Amino acid sequence: MPVFFILLWLLLPDGPPADADQDSLPDEFEDRILQVFRPKFHVSRTDCDVLPSEFEPGAKAPKSVARNGAIYGQVFPLATTGRSGFFLEVHYLHLWKQDCGRAGHALDAEHVSALLTAPAIDAPVHDWKAVYWYAAAHEDTLCDAGNGARAESLDAERKGPHVWLSHGKHASYLTLELCKVRGCGGDLCRDMVLAPEGPLINLGEWDHLRNGATWVRGGPWSMKPKFQPDFTPAALAMFDGLGPEGSGSVNSSLAPVKAVMMAGGEAAGGVQTAGQQTDKALQKADRHATSALDQAASSTGNALSRALRSTGRSLKKAAEATGLK
Ligand SMILES: [Ca+2]
Ligand SMILES: [Ca+2]
Structure with missing residues (x-):
């Protein structure tokens, strides 16, 4: 427990502040x-x-x-x-x-x-x-x-x-x-x-x-x-x-692999135009794609560009695996 809270505890007649x-x-x-x-x-x-x-x-x-x-x-x-x-x-x-x-x-x-x-x-x-x-x-x-x-x-x-x-x-x-x-x-x-x-x-x-x-x-x-x-x-x-001005107030999602996903606009657009897929199917596709993307994202140097290429291949495989194409 932080020092301030311990001191507060000692000063309080009723014991330490509740921390449920x-x-x-x-x-x-x-x-x-x-x-x-x-x-x-x-x-x-x-x-x-x-x-x-x-x-x-x-x-x-x-x-x-x-x-x-x-x-x-x-x-x-x-x-x-x-x-x-x-x-x-x-x-x-x-x-x-x-x-x-x-x-x-x-x-x-x-x-x-x-x-x-x-x-x-x-x-x-x-x-x-x-x-x-x-x-x-x-x-x-x-x-x-x-x-x-x-x-x-x-x-x-x-x-x-x-x-x-x-x-x-x-x-x-x-x-x-x-x-x-x-x-x-x-x-x-x-x-x-x-x-x-x-x-x-x-x-x-x-x-x-x-x-x-x-x-x-x-x-x-x-x-x-x-x-x-x-x-x-x-x-x-x-x-x-993010830029110091927070330009656009936006960045992609949290995990680096997801950042690659969002940066791969062409690949994501392909999935979107496939069109009738359900969220459940997308989650399944995500699991197929994540492994390859993980590998790409863990690399250094031009990892992003390589990962983007990998994204396209992975998404194609994932879409095939889930019957989207
Ligand atoms: Ca607490
Ligand atoms: Ca808490």
Whole structure:
């Protein structure tokens, strides 16, 4: 536990501040951080699922009790190397009862995250500021359109950014324009309105959940990866490559292999024009393609150009493997 919190503990008559999720950050501190940096979400007025859901606390499986715009949060310390200062990673999850897009399905977990920094890990809330924001879109599929930006380019260093959630699919975008051009053309941001602020609920950490969030472990969705860091060393290297002005407020998704995917516009366009594939098929294709791309991305020198060529070959094989061509 950081020195400040230990000293605070010694001074407090009631013992140490509560840390229910056992990540060294006091509950109250985490909850205030979540409030300060909460994004402003825009949703489609005609979205079939209306708003993100609140789920029944203590349940073994996710059961929506209200579609009220609830946002679930997570805050944890992030260890980094070669950087001065201290860091937190903050997640905001918008969880839906229904994905109503192509190949729709029950339960839909999407999220936005931020990297925060301060001079000390026990710095007060007002000393923390956001460095980068990331918005997930079709994560872990060939249509991965994860987008990131420097916080200052979004005017979101001391507060949350505006985020647009695509109609029916709920992919997250840091600009409205991105929603129109990314995600294999399947995303629409139409009739967008600012969502009402529902409850903001801290999930805690995977092994020590808070607020009765046991339901995240049940159901058909895969929630555990959502609790893992987005700002890995590889991802941070990509974010660092953003221009100082945060030009376009966008970069490709987090993993280097996915960056290659997005850079391979010709290959991705080929998949798009194949046209009738489902998200499930794309996920299968992604698994086929990842191995070759991993190898390409781990190389040095002109790895990118070689990886792009590899991408085309891999996508062709993947498409054949999934019957897309
Ligand atoms: Ca904690
Ligand atoms: Ca936490």
